[in-house]
């Protein structure tokens with residue numbers, strides 16, 4: 001089963017699948033109908049009611065609700081700001097995704113059920129503060145990139161990870177398009193010379209690489225290894241493509257899986 005780099009669909013997660021993804025032996029894990037339709041619809045209504053923020057200087061534009069480590073990675077002051085903003089961002093997340101049966105809690109429980117070590121929201125020991133996790137994003141198209149927290153090297157707990165996954169739950173999708181393409185190739189520091197304006201990579205970095213394509217299905221929970229290059233194809237139609245997401249990092253020494261955005 002694990003010979004081919006492909007998308008594995010399953011009713012639930014198990015440790016073999018999780019380990020295979022952390023080791024980059026499979027392309028993605030998809031759990032259909034993880035979030036019931038009613039949960040997705042209610043969340044989407046609350047998202048529009050709350051209002052969507054946009055990333056500064058990102059084109060194509062990407063909307064979000066919540067805070068991101070990647071926007072606070074440039075200096076130690078920003079790092080402190082991230083942790084100051086985290087509690088408020090977390091309570092907005094809980095207001096949108098429920099306090100009981102919270103969607104992120106359900107994902108963490110699912111991952112914990114498949115993992116012998118601890119799984120939970122990341123904690124910054126040096127500041128004694130919790131990370132934020134559970135970002136809403138409106139991505140109608142995303143350019144080629146990879147996500148690897150140890151690159152930032154600002155003394156975050158997440159510098160200590162040895163593998164990074166991303167998880168996305170599709171809350172609303174367009175009428176067509178919007179597939180996530182994941183290439184079987186990890187980003188390398190040396191590739192930084194191929195960064196195009198806007199921080200995205202030139203297609204050269206994935207030349208000849210195998211890839212999978214994940215078509216977004218409402219309610220589906222998808223995990224993939226975010227150190228691989230990935231991009232989101234243009235979404236068509238009136239409905240915006242809205243996702244709920246978090247990173248998951250593995251700390252090898254403690255066998256901990258930490259969640260953060």
Ligand SMILES: O=C(O)CCC(=O)C(=O)O
Pocket residue numbers: 139142147166167168179180226230232243245
């Ligand atoms: O929206 C998606 O399918 C993937 C977004 C992304 O870049 C990520 O989760 O790291």
Ligand SMILES: [Fe+2]
Pocket residue numbers: 145146147166226230
């Ligand atoms: Fe990404």
